[in-house]
Amino acid sequence: MLTARELTKRYGGTTAVDSLTFDVRPGLVTGFLGPNGAGKSTTLRLLLGLDRPTSGEALVNGRRYVRLPQPARQVGALLDASAGHPGRSARAHLLALARGGGIPRRRVADVLDEVGLSDVADRRIGGFSLGMRQRLGIAAALLGDPGVLVLDEPLNGLDLDGVRWVRGLVRALADEGRTVFVSSHLMSEMQLVADRLVVVGGGRLVADAPTAELIASWSDPRVVVRTPDPAPLVEQLRRSPRGPVTVAPGADGALLVRGATPEEVGDAAHAAGARVHALYREEASLERVYLDLTGAEVRHRAAPPRSRAAAHGGTARKEDR
Numbered sequence: 575m576l577t578a579r580e581l582t583k584r585y586g587g588t589t590a591v592d593s594l595t596f597d598v599r600p601g602l603v604t605g606f607l608g609p610n611g612a613g614k615s616t617t618l619r620l621l622l623g624l625d626r627p628t629s630g631e632a633l634v635n636g637r638r639y640v641r642l643p644q645p646a647r648q649v650g651a652l653l654d655a656s657a658g659h660p661g662r663s664a665r666a667h668l669l670a671l672a673r674g675g676g677i678p679r680r681r682v683a684d685v686l687d688e689v690g691l692s693d694v695a696d697r698r699i700g701g702f703s704l705g706m707r708q709r710l711g712i713a714a715a716l717l718g719d720p721g722v723l724v725l726d727e728p729l730n731g732l733d734l735d736g737v738r739w740v741r742g743l744v745r746a747l748a749d750e751g752r753t754v755f756v757s758s759h760l761m762s763e764m765q766l767v768a769d770r771l772v773v774v775g776g777g778r779l780v781a782d783a784p785t786a787e788l789i790a791s792w793s794d795p796r797v798v799v800r801t802p803d804p805a806p807l808v809e810q811l812r813r814s815p816r817g818p819v820t821v822a823p824g825a826d827g828a829l830l831v832r833g834a835t836p837e838e839v840g841d842a843a844h845a846a847g848a849r850v851h852a853l854y855r856e857e858a859s860l861e862r863v864y865l866d867l868t869g870a871e872v873r874h875r876a877a878p879p880r881s882r883a884a885a886h887g888g889t890a891r892k893e894d895r
């Protein structure tokens with residue numbers, strides 16, 4: 575179990591984590607989502623005792639990390655896949671960690687096997703690909719056979735096989751009754767693997783709910799329609815007797831219609847004499863919910879492509895338009 579209670583961390587004038595309260599429960603995969611700079615890494619560092627909160631509490635199994643007896647056996651973490659001396663072999667790296675954490679040596683062979691690195695265990699880490707380093711980092715997290723796992727972006731650098739492997743691994747760990755807290759930027763992956771989601775933006779809690787519930791409650795179904803005759807269709811839709819229908823411009827000239835079914839949009843197009851080149855209901859996705867939830871909270875928003883080009887004194891490139 576992981577617990578944040580009114581957790582706050584300030585660095586000078588920056589509030590990285592702002593009064594966060596949430597629980598991460600055993601037996602579930604909990605995803606930790608937020609845009610760049612939202613405070614995810616800081617929160618994980620506070621939970622793992624790598625930094626001290628300005629105020630509030632960060633607890634593992636009800637205690638501050640520094641107060642945990644045999645912490646390596648209670649919580650395992652993947653924070654930085656580049657950790658580990660490049661001149662050391664994977665096996666030597668894990669043996670050193672086992673020695674430092676009071677963990678039996680035999681666990682090293684077990685975890686090397688579990689992450690699929692047994693064949694390269696005696697090679698230097700310096701020659702490892704990013705994906706192999708991620709696997710080694712996960713092996714290190716599993717070394718103490720802990721009941722709590724904190725994995726910061728475990729999918730980074732993994733190929734499709736690796737992604738599927740992590741998916742299966744986190745599921746299995748949660749099914750064994752462990753607490754699994756996984757941060758990722760890959761919404762589609764989180765949608766597949768996380769039972770619950772904790773979403774942060776600007777250091778604050780934005781949502782804490784079961785994944786399916788979050789997607790259902792925040793999804794505002796819309797119909798996408800492509801037509802070379804938008805004006806008569808929009809006019810017809812606005813006259814809908816069923817209630818308010820709103821139409822907004824979407825990507826590539828499509829129209830996004832809220833408040834009408836695809837059938838109703840099709841009928842309106844027919845009545846208006848507008849040609850239809852595409853018509854479908856947009857599926858609810860975590861990515862859309864996430865953008866809606868955190869849209870106002872993005873700290874490092876990139877300028878839209880056109881204004882970025884203008885800011886650099888250039889004209890927008892064709893692909894920017």
Ligand SMILES: Nc1ncnc2c1ncn2[C@@H]1O[C@H](COP(=O)(O)OP(=O)(O)OP(=O)(O)O)[C@@H](O)[C@H]1O
Binds near residue numbers: 591609610611613615
């Ligand atoms: N040691 C530090 N000193 C000063 N500011 C910091 C420090 N660590 C983090 N911050 C600031 O706190 C805020 C939150 O950063 P944090 O790294 O926790 O976000 P994040 O959600 O993990 O982002 P990312 O997804 O980019 O890793 C940012 O504005 C960051 O610049």
